[in-house]
Amino acid sequence: MLDFTILTNNWDMYVEGFKNTLLTSLLALIGSFLFGTLLAVFRIAPIKSLNWIGTIYVEFFRNIPLLIIAFTLYAGFPTLGIELDGFQAGTIALIIYTSAFISEAVRAGILSVHKGQTEAARSSGLTYIETMRYVVLPQAIKIVIPPLGNQFINLVKNSSILSVIAAGELMYQADLISARTYVVFDVYIIVALFYLVITLPLSYGVNYLEKRLAKSN
Amino acid sequence: MNFTGAFTPDHLKFLLEGFLVTLQVASIAIVFSFIIAAVIGIIRYAKIPVLAQILGVLVELIRNLPLLLIIFFIHFALPEVGIKFSIIMSAIIALTIFESAMLSEVIRSGLTSIHKGQIEAGRSSGLSYIQTLWHIVLPQALRRMVPPIVSQFISLLKDTSLAVVISLPELMHNANVINNQPGGDKFVMPIFILVALMYFIVNYTLSIIARRLELKTT
Numbered sequence: 001m002l003d004f005t006i007l008t009n010n011w012d013m014y015v016e017g018f019k020n021t022l023l024t025s026l027l028a029l030i031g032s033f034l035f036g037t038l039l040a041v042f043r044i045a046p047i048k049s050l051n052w053i054g055t056i057y058v059e060f061f062r063n064i065p066l067l068i069i070a071f072t073l074y075a076g077f078p079t080l081g082i083e084l085d086g087f088q089a090g091t092i093a094l095i096i097y098t099s100a101f102i103s104e105a106v107r108a109g110i111l112s113v114h115k116g117q118t119e120a121a122r123s124s125g126l127t128y129i130e131t132m133r134y135v136v137l138p139q140a141i142k143i144v145i146p147p148l149g150n151q152f153i154n155l156v157k158n159s160s161i162l163s164v165i166a167a168g169e170l171m172y173q174a175d176l177i178s179a180r181t182y183v184v185f186d187v188y189i190i191v192a193l194f195y196l197v198i199t200l201p202l203s204y205g206v207n208y209l210e211k212r213l214a215k216s217n
Numbered sequence: 218m219n220f221t222g223a224f225t226p227d228h229l230k231f232l233l234e235g236f237l238v239t240l241q242v243a244s245i246a247i248v249f250s251f252i253i254a255a256v257i258g259i260i261r262y263a264k265i266p267v268l269a270q271i272l273g274v275l276v277e278l279i280r281n282l283p284l285l286l287i288i289f290f291i292h293f294a295l296p297e298v299g300i301k302f303s304i305i306m307s308a309i310i311a312l313t314i315f316e317s318a319m320l321s322e323v324i325r326s327g328l329t330s331i332h333k334g335q336i337e338a339g340r341s342s343g344l345s346y347i348q349t350l351w352h353i354v355l356p357q358a359l360r361r362m363v364p365p366i367v368s369q370f371i372s373l374l375k376d377t378s379l380a381v382v383i384s385l386p387e388l389m390h391n392a393n394v395i396n397n398q399p400g401g402d403k404f405v406m407p408i409f410i411l412v413a414l415m416y417f418i419v420n421y422t423l424s425i426i427a428r429r430l431e432l433k434t435t
């Protein structure tokens with residue numbers, strides 16, 4: 001049976017980790033949503049050089065492990081004179097990595113908005129940027145929300161790799177607790193429960209939204 | 218940054234050795250994952266009572282946990298209850314557990330994408346349910362599943378880097394070994410850039426293959 005005194009005795013550390021996991025995931029979600037949208041607009045803008053920048057970014061960062069980005073920021077950048085702590089390096093790494101995936105979701109959302117909408121807006125005198133901002137993006141967002149939810153679940157799970165660069169989130173706290181109590185099994189089962197508290201409700205929410213969207217189409 | 222010092226033949230050979238371990242572990246894990254995922258996917262698709270529900274809960278739990286936690290758990294927590302694996306076995310088992318859960322969803326949605334009329338037609342031509350699955354549904358579903366399975370293999374190659382926490386001598390681990398030798402701090406950036414490029418070349422090639430296959434099947 002699980003020894004729940006592990007949980008009660010180390011409650012503060014678990015909560016600290018829980019907070020940091022949520023904080024880094026939320027910051028990374030906002031950051032990568034903004035940056036990912038910018039990349040998506042780059043990829044469909046009528047300017048060739050911007051298309052290229054967007055495509056190269058997305059293809060490169062989708063195809064390398066998140067861990068290498070985190071290590072480069074945490075262990076590589078100090079050799080260039082740029083010092084980042086574990087939390088900063090980890091959060092930036094999550095943003096760099098997740099932006100590539102979110103930009104694909106946003107791009108699919110934008111492309112799903114009928115071309116006639118853009119043409120109508122452009123011929124009513126709106127600039128390309130105004131068309132995007134007021135006509136296309138507000139309609140695209142509906143399609144983008146479920147994949148965005150999935151990316152948030154991935155962020156919560158992926159934030160565990162921050163423990164490797166000492167960022168103070170759930171996995172890291174679990175490592176500390178287990179080093180202090182000499183207990184491994186129970187410590188990690190409890191930390192798994194903390195993750196599930198975040199990810200399971202999210203995954204049900206995303207499922208629900210996906211079903212509703214499928215029905216409305 | 219010291220590129221010439223970083224890219225000595227010894228270092229390059231050591232990195233390649235690491236990459237071979239990455240490829241081996243990922244390949245073994247994808248084969249096992251596919252077999253297990255196919256069984257889970259079919260059981261859940263056929264809605265076999267009790268078993269389908271239990272597997273459904275397990276898949277949901279595993280999919281919603283970080284892979285790093287699973288790797289850690291298999292290698293460091295299970296020995297406490299008397300189950301001990303070597304590093305490479307722990308890595309393969311953890312990756313297989315995680316990817317089976319992911320792949321089983323791919324397989325299940327591949328199966329459900331086959332039109333119901335196909336099953337009805339098969340059944341009314343006198344085939345049993347299992348015969349219908351085997352001869353009618355599976356061959357069509359498999360063709361549709363190939364591109365997402367290749368994508369899953371790309372994820373697996375990236376995820377293998379997480380086995381660095383149990384010191385599996387794969388690419389990430391070997392890169393860190395080079396960087397952590399005395400005076401290695403000058404090599405960190407060049408080595409990490411090279412390692413990123415190695416992952417990129419293999420995964421990008423695979424993603425192009427996946428896209429080609431997707432175009433062919435649709």
